[in-house]
Amino acid sequence: MAREYRVGxxxxxxxxxxxxxxxxxxxxxxxxxxxxxAAGYVAVERTSLVAVAxxxxxxxxxxxxxxxxxxxxxxxxxxIERERLDIVSVATRPATHREIVVYAAEHGVKGIYCEKPLCxxxxxxDDIVAACxxxxxxxxxxxxxxxxxxxxxxxxxxxxxxIGEVRGITxxxxxxxxxxxxxxxxxMLLLLAGDPTIELVQSTVDLxxxxxxxxHLATDPRVTSAYVGFSNGIPGYVVTxxxxxxxxxxxxxxxxxxxxxxxxxxxxxxxRHGVLADVPFPDTPRISGTVKGIEDIVEALDTGRETQGHxxxxxxxxxxxxxxxxxxxxxxxxxxxxxxxxxxxxxxxDW
Numbered sequence: 018m019a020r021e022y023r024v025g026x027x028x029x030x031x032x033x034x035x036x037x038x039x040x041x042x043x044x045x046x047x048x049x050x051x052x053x054x055a056a057g058y059v060a061v062e063r064t065s066l067v068a069v070a071x072x073x074x075x076x077x078x079x080x081x082x083x084x085x086x087x088x089x090x091x092x093x094x095x096x097i098e099r100e101r102l103d104i105v106s107v108a109t110r111p112a113t114h115r116e117i118v119v120y121a122a123e124h125g126v127k128g129i130y131c132e133k134p135l136c137x138x139x140x141x142x143d144d145i146v147a148a149c150x151x152x153x154x155x156x157x158x159x160x161x162x163x164x165x166x167x168x169x170x171x172x173x174x175x176x177x178x179x180i181g182e183v184r185g186i187t188x189x190x191x192x193x194x195x196x197x198x199x200x201x202x203x204x205m206l207l208l209l210a211g212d213p214t215i216e217l218v219q220s221t222v223d224l225x226x227x228x229x230x231x232x233h234l235a236t237d238p239r240v241t242s243a244y245v246g247f248s249n250g251i252p253g254y255v256v257t258x259x260x261x262x263x264x265x266x267x268x269x270x271x272x273x274x275x276x277x278x279x280x281x282x283x284x285x286x287x288x289r290h291g292v293l294a295d296v297p298f299p300d301t302p303r304i305s306g307t308v309k310g311i312e313d314i315v316e317a318l319d320t321g322r323e324t325q326g327h328x329x330x331x332x333x334x335x336x337x338x339x340x341x342x343x344x345x346x347x348x349x350x351x352x353x354x355x356x357x358x359x360x361x362x363x364x365x366x367d368w
Contacts, residue, residue, distance in 0.1 A: 022103040022128065022315060024064050026055055027093040027117055029071035029080035032132050032159070033108030045279040047303045049161070054106040054130065055084045057307035063315045064104065070096045093117060097124050104128035104314060108159075111196060112368040115141035122148040128314045132159040133200040135335040137364035139356050142332045149328040155317040157324045158331035160204035161306025164313060167278050170301045171265070172208060174272065180285065181269030183251050186210055189258025192223060192239040195338050196363060199240050199255070203337040204330075205263055206245060206253040212330060213249040219351045220244070220255075220341035229346060232360045243341050246351075272298075339363060 026033055034055040040046050051060045058066040070090040071077035077089035090096040097105065097120065105121045107114055111134045121129055129149070135158065136142050149156050162168050175183060186209050188202045207213075220243040227236040245253035264273040270285035270293065284293040310326065317324045336356055342363050344352045 019063060020319075022064050022318065023101060024058050024066050024104045024106065025093075025096050025100055025102040026058070026066060026069045026080070026086075026106045026108065027071075027096070028106075028108035028110075028132070029055075029069055029073075029076045030108065033071075033106065034069075034080045034083065045276065048165070048278055049305060049307075051305050052161075052307055054108050054132070054159075054307065055080060057305065057311045058106070059084055060305070060308050061311045061315065064311060068096050068100045068102070094120060094124075097121055097126060102126055103318065104130065104311075107131040110368040111135070111137055112364055115144055118145050119148040122152040122154045127153065128155045128318050130157050130159065130310060130314060131331070133204075133331075133334075134196040134338065135200075135331045137196070137368065138362040139336055139339055139359040142335050143359065146328050146332050154328070155314050155324050156326075156328040156331065157310045157314050158204065158326040158328075158334070159310070160201050160326065160334070161310060162201065162205055162278065163208055163326050164306040164309035165278070166301045166304060166309075167274070167281065168205065168208060170299060171263075171272060171274070171281070172211070174283075174299075175209065175265055175267070176211065179270065179283075180265065180267030180272055182267055183210075184266045184268065185252045185254060187254045187256060187264045187266070189256055189262040189264065190260075191243070191255050191257050192241045194237045195222065195240050195342055196237045199341075200334060200338055201261065202255060203334040204326075206255075206337070207330065207334055209263060209265055210247045210251045210253060211249060212333075213247040213251070215245060215333060215337055215340075215354045216248050217246040217351045217353050218244065218337055218340035218344055219349065220344040221349060222342055222345035224345075232358065233362045234342065235364070235366050237363065237365050238342065238345075240341050243344075244351075245337060270296075 058064045070093040081089040193199045223239040243255035281298040283298045
């Protein structure tokens with residue numbers, strides 16, 4: 018019989034446990050539900066949500082009852098030490114992620130599913146990578162699109178040359194908050210480009226009237242436009258859009274997601290005149306990205322292979338975001354990565 022993995026949830030708020038209630042009536046809810054971490058673990062046969070933790074006792078107990086966990090805690094450390102957990106979900110605000118991930122890695126947890134954004138500075142991100150790699154943790158990042166079949170099909174189509182040589186990838190999503198919203202965008206730009214390293218970034222950012230205090234920006238600013246120079250030569254762009262849509266332009270065609278992944282438009286050029294014509298996009302199953310991300314951790318623990326959203330990809334995605342902010346700070350300059358300023362901290366006071 019296949020092993021069942023013991024899971025603990027840290028953070029019983031929106032992404033941890035209740036976001037399903039918000040999207041249940043959405044016309045495209047089948048793209049996302051089960052959405053929250055807790056709902057995802059209940060849906061995956063190989064995982065058992067045995068405990069939850071939240072600083073607010075009433076919230077922890079309510080979520081314990083809702084999802085059938087055995088125990089509720091107010092101290093995540095106590096939960097990790099007592100419950101012999103295989104997997105921990107980190108669904109707290111980002112200012113606590115570094116502390117929680119490092120503690121879990123150092124205390125025997127072998128699988129971590131961490132909500133985005135990864136953290137608030139690259140110094141914190143470096144610590145997270147070091148802890149996970151030192152202790153052999155199988156890590157996935159909470160950018161759910163990465164695990165959805167639709168975006169895997171897009172990546173396979175692009176890599177297979179269906180639209181020719183890639184000339185650029187555009188995210189139609191700005192203006193979007195750098196940490197809270199654009200982290201989904203940065204991860205998808207990476208995925209569709211083939212997950213290369215990043216050479217440089219450039220951006221304009223709306224600080225909303227908040228000023229830098231040394232290395233600290235006490236807000237989550239809106240990125241209004243951005244450029245990413247990937248090491249494989251593919252440029253990435255972030256521009257104004259409605260919702261979240263991604264477009265990849267190639268020498269022989271183009272592909273674009275519509276309505277946040279509800280539809281896909283694929284166009285190819287004819288050989289004679291280069292006129293673009295619509296081509297049917299292959300049927301793709303709609304399965305929750307949360308569920309697929311959890312199943313990916315389970316399979317990685319079973320086999321020892323790497324996860325699809327592993328900690329170095331999360332680190333790379335976070336560095337893109339903080340690089341955007343640093344670019345604006347330096348008057349819109351192109352910023353080479355790795356980011357020299359590892360102490361730049363971007364996060365709201367209530368994080």
